[in-house]
Amino acid sequence: METVDDKKSDASAPEEESKSARIIKKILIISVSLLLLFLILSYLVPNYDFFWIVAGRLESYNIEDNTITLKNGAKIIFHNDSYGDLTKIYYENQQHEFKACLIGSKENGNYYVEKIEIPKIFSQGFSSVTAEPCTKEAIISLHSHPYKSCFLSLHDVNGYKFVKDVNKDAIIGTMCESDRFNFYGHEE
Numbered sequence: 001m002e003t004v005d006d007k008k009s010d011a012s013a014p015e016e017e018s019k020s021a022r023i024i025k026k027i028l029i030i031s032v033s034l035l036l037l038f039l040i041l042s043y044l045v046p047n048y049d050f051f052w053i054v055a056g057r058l059e060s061y062n063i064e065d066n067t068i069t070l071k072n073g074a075k076i077i078f079h080n081d082s083y084g085d086l087t088k089i090y091y092e093n094q095q096h097e098f099k100a101c102l103i104g105s106k107e108n109g110n111y112y113v114e115k116i117e118i119p120k121i122f123s124q125g126f127s128s129v130t131a132e133p134c135t136k137e138a139i140i141s142l143h144s145h146p147y148k149s150c151f152l153s154l155h156d157v158n159g160y161k162f163v164k165d166v167n168k169d170a171i172i173g174t175m176c177e178s179d180r181f182n183f184y185g186h187e188e
Contacts, residue, residue: 056150060182070186076111076140079104085116087178090144096124099143101134106169111139111186136166140183142173150176152184160185 061068066083068076078086082102089098099121104113119132127146134141141163143156152174163170164185171185 056148056176056182057180060150060176060180063179063181068181070183072187074109074111074186076113076181076183078113080114082113082116086142086175089116089118090175090178093124093144094147096126097129097144097146098124099129099131099141100175101138102140102142102173103135103137104139106139111171113139133162133166134170138167138170140171140173142175142181145174145176148176148180150174150180150182152182157184 061070063078063083066078070076082104086100086102089100099119101117101119102111102113103115103117104111106112117134117138119134121129121131123130127149129143131143141159145151152172156172156174160172163172171183173181173183175181
C-alpha cells in the first residue's frame with residue numbers, strides 16, 4: 001500500500017528532473033552565448049595592429065604649411081619645395097621602404113631642410129631598407145615605414161649614434177604617411 005509520502009516523492013521526481021534539465025539547459029545556453037559573443041567580438045574589435053597605429057599616430061607629427069612642430073617646440077621647416085620632392089619619392093616607393101637625406105641646417109633649435117638627397121640603396125623591402133649613410137650636410141636621416149606604422153624600431157634608434165657621429169646636430173626620422181612623421185634625437 002502506498003503512503004502519502006511515497007506519492008509526494010513520486011510527484012517530486014519529475015519536478016527535480018525538470019529543475020536539473022532547466023539548469024543544464026541554462027548552462028548550455030550561457031556557454032554557447034559566450035562563445036558566440038567571443039567570436040563576434042574577435043571579428044569586430046580591432047586587432048593588435050590597430051592599437052599600434054593609434055599609439056603611433058599619437059606619438060607622431062603631422063606637417064602643415066611645410067612645417068612640422070615637434071613636442072619640444074622646435075620646428076622642421078621645408079624650403080625650396082623639398083617637401084614636394086619628398087612626397088614624390090614617398091609615392092614612388094609605396095611597395096617598399098626608402099631612405100632620404102634631408103640636407104639643411106639647424107639654427108636657433110629649428111631644422112631647415114633645403115633639399116632631399118637619396119643615398120645609394122643596397123636593398124629595399126616592405127619593412128626594411130639598407131643604404132649608404134647620409135653625409136654631414138644632412139640634418140635629418142629619414143626613411144619610410146609601412147603605411148601608418150609610425151614608431152621607430154629599436155634598430156632605428158640604435159642607428160642614431162652613427163648619424164650623430166657624422167653630424168652632431170642631425171636627428172633621425174621616419175615617414176609613415178605622406179604627411180606624417182616621427183623623429184628621434186631632437187629632445188636633447
